[in-house]
Amino acid sequence: MLKRLFALSDKGAADLKKGGAASAFSSLSLFVPMALCLMLLQEICKPLLGEKADSPNIWLYTVLAVVSVVVIFIANFIEYRCTYIAAYEESATRRITLAEKLRKLPLSYFGEHDLAEMTTSMMSDCNELERTFSGAIPKMIGSIISIILIMVGLFAFDWRMALALFCVVPVALLLIVGSKKLQDRMGTRRMEARLAAADGIQEFLDNIADLKTCNQTEKYLTELETKLQDVVNASVKVELTSGTLLTSAQMLLRLGLPLVILVGTTLLIGGGIDFFTYLLFLLAASRVYEPLSGVMMQLSEIFNANLQIKRMKEMESQPELSGTDSCANKGYDITFDHVSFSYQDGETVLKNVSFTAKQGEVTALVGPSGSGKSTAVKLAARFWDATGGEIRLGGINIRTVEPETLLSNYSIVFQDVVLFSDTIMENIRIGRRNATDEEVIAVAKAACCDEFVSRFPQGYQTMIGENGSTLSGGERQRISIARALLKDAPVILLDEATASLDVENETSVQNAITRLTKGKTVLVIAHRMRTVAGADKVVVLEQGKVVQQGAPSKLIEEDGLYRHLVELQQHSQTWTINTKSQED
Numbered sequence: 018m019l020k021r022l023f024a025l026s027d028k029g030a031a032d033l034k035k036g037g038a039a040s041a042f043s044s045l046s047l048f049v050p051m052a053l054c055l056m057l058l059q060e061i062c063k064p065l066l067g068e069k070a071d072s073p074n075i076w077l078y079t080v081l082a083v084v085s086v087v088v089i090f091i092a093n094f095i096e097y098r099c100t101y102i103a104a105y106e107e108s109a110t111r112r113i114t115l116a117e118k119l120r121k122l123p124l125s126y127f128g129e130h131d132l133a134e135m136t137t138s139m140m141s142d143c144n145e146l147e148r149t150f151s152g153a154i155p156k157m158i159g160s161i162i163s164i165i166l167i168m169v170g171l172f173a174f175d176w177r178m179a180l181a182l183f184c185v186v187p188v189a190l191l192l193i194v195g196s197k198k199l200q201d202r203m204g205t206r207r208m209e210a211r212l213a214a215a216d217g218i219q220e221f222l223d224n225i226a227d228l229k230t231c232n233q234t235e236k237y238l239t240e241l242e243t244k245l246q247d248v249v250n251a252s253v254k255v256e257l258t259s260g261t262l263l264t265s266a267q268m269l270l271r272l273g274l275p276l277v278i279l280v281g282t283t284l285l286i287g288g289g290i291d292f293f294t295y296l297l298f299l300l301a302a303s304r305v306y307e308p309l310s311g312v313m314m315q316l317s318e319i320f321n322a323n324l325q326i327k328r329m330k331e332m333e334s335q336p337e338l339s340g341t342d343s344c345a346n347k348g349y350d351i352t353f354d355h356v357s358f359s360y361q362d363g364e365t366v367l368k369n370v371s372f373t374a375k376q377g378e379v380t381a382l383v384g385p386s387g388s389g390k391s392t393a394v395k396l397a398a399r400f401w402d403a404t405g406g407e408i409r410l411g412g413i414n415i416r417t418v419e420p421e422t423l424l425s426n427y428s429i430v431f432q433d434v435v436l437f438s439d440t441i442m443e444n445i446r447i448g449r450r451n452a453t454d455e456e457v458i459a460v461a462k463a464a465c466c467d468e469f470v471s472r473f474p475q476g477y478q479t480m481i482g483e484n485g486s487t488l489s490g491g492e493r494q495r496i497s498i499a500r501a502l503l504k505d506a507p508v509i510l511l512d513e514a515t516a517s518l519d520v521e522n523e524t525s526v527q528n529a530i531t532r533l534t535k536g537k538t539v540l541v542i543a544h545r546m547r548t549v550a551g552a553d554k555v556v557v558l559e560q561g562k563v564v565q566q567g568a569p570s571k572l573i574e575e576d577g578l579y580r581h582l583v584e585l586q587q588h589s590q591t592w593t594i595n596t597k598s599q600e601d
């Protein structure tokens with residue numbers, strides 16, 4: 018139950034139970050000094066009440082006091098080990114589980130959820146749950162166990178006094194539990210405000226250059242300030258609401274003490290109880306309300322954590338792209354067989370697309386912007402599953418193969434090059450982790466990286482900024498190509514691979530790719546007709562449909578979209594930038 022309730026791992030749930038037991042032990046151990054005081058008082062009071070008694074054995078009480086201190090220390094130590102250390106471990110497991118989950122989710126999930134939400138879920142949600150898991154939950158379990166035990170004991174001793182002591186508890190609890198909905202609503206608002214602020218900050222940092230060039234920085238910062246103020250307001254409301262409720266519940270609890278005094282004094286005068294029982298309940302009243310107020314506080318904290326748990330569960334319950342761990346493909350032909358696809362129930366982006374990209378051949382996808390070229394390439398790598406028809410790799414439906422197993426057959430260069438804040442050498446080595454420096458340098462030369470790397474004093478050991486911010490677009494893309502070349506996978510997917518290279522480099526990179534593509538399946542997107550002229554096959558897409566396919570030499574003969582695109586591009590090559598108007 019604990020596992021389901023708090024989205025824990027098996028170990029986390031087991032640790033939480035141990036933590037609760039340890040906390041109960043620690044909480045009960047605090048009653049040991051009270052019991053000792055009571056025993057000593059009883060012995061001291063005996064002569065005063067006219068009973069015959071020997072003077073108390075001070076040495077015995079001293080030894081027992083030392084023992085009780087040791088017991089409390091041990092109990093706290095066990096509690097610490099079972100709660101805090103277990104919580105840190107669980108938090109790490111939780112983050113790894115979430116990261117693993119994200120790895121297996123289809124890309125459509127990332128389109129529907131923003132990055133800030135996922136980062137918040139993995140970092141701050143985990144942090145807050147770590148706090149709740151290490152403190153509130155085990156302490157609450159411990160307090161409840163110890164209070165129940167004490168309650169049973171006190172009711173057995175004198176039910177009337179016990180009733181006076183505990184009758185305020187259900188009222189105080191009702192106040193906290195009854196306000197759960199209100200607390201949930203406030204908590205949701207705070208979470209939304211935090212997300213909006215995190216989103217705003219991320220967007221601001223991502224687009225700071227564009228904002229500056231458009232002189233919009235100040236306007237954007239003002240909006241951001243409003244979002245941050247919303248977080249402050251929402252947080253104050255949450256604190257105010259839960260603080261007011263908590264204080265009211267605690268005040269209600271404290272009413273128990275005068276009630277015990279009132280009932281006790283009445284019973285004592287009437288001879289219903291003896292002085293010792295009265296004393297016992299007075300001492301109990303001074304101790305028992307503290308863990309009870311703790312329970313109220315922890316309950317309120319758990320209610321707040323509930324929202325984060327819900328968000329985490331939502332992420333964990335997302336359907337994954339499943340499949341087998343091995344791919345029994347025969348060869349590496351990629352076949353699109355009547356493939357249709359639409360993003361998130363939107364317009365159909367690919368309609369009944371059929372073609373084969375043969376092993377050992379370069380197949381180029383061409384078509385106007387938005388015709389579905391990138392989508393087709395991404396479907397070939399199973400970034401999404403086709404909504405109709407099937408895509409096969411060497412005769413195997415890729416839908417049946419686990420995405421990572423499938424991707425081990427692919428080298429991919431997309432338009433958005435992702436580089437890491439590391440050296441150039443390590444950024445290329447990502448293509449194959451165990452590649453030697455010599456192998457990395459060889460592919461870097463083949464992808465024309467050598468020329469710009471040699472300009473840096475530290476060569477391949479030069480650190481590049483976050484996402485290669487210290488490199489030009491063309492340089493970033495060449496590193497990405499080198500990475501793909503190093504992976505040397507049987508299928509190569511190129512999306513605008515030559516977009517930001519100058520003419521000289523484009524030719525060199527194309528030569529390198531041609532050398533490497535021997536015996537491989539190459540599916541390439543290029544807007545430039547020069548790039549596709551060397552392809553074995555061209556598939557022309559228009560509004561998600563295949564309108565022509567065949568050898569470029571054959572297609573240029575036909576009166577179709579391909580020839581039109583080639584002519585347009587030839588015409589565009591005569592275009593020059595001009596600040597003078599036509600009339601001039």
Ligand SMILES: Nc1ncnc2c1ncn2[C@@H]1O[C@H](COP(=O)(O)OP(=O)(O)OP(=O)(O)O)[C@@H](O)[C@H]1O
Binds near residue numbers: 384
């Ligand atoms: N993640 C997405 N979610 C929703 N729609 C998308 C997404 N990506 C692309 N689209 C839409 O799908 C259609 C095809 O886009 P796609 O990027 O495949 O075209 P393309 O031919 O590669 O275009 P370009 O040459 O401009 O890169 C477009 O209408 C685009 O708006």
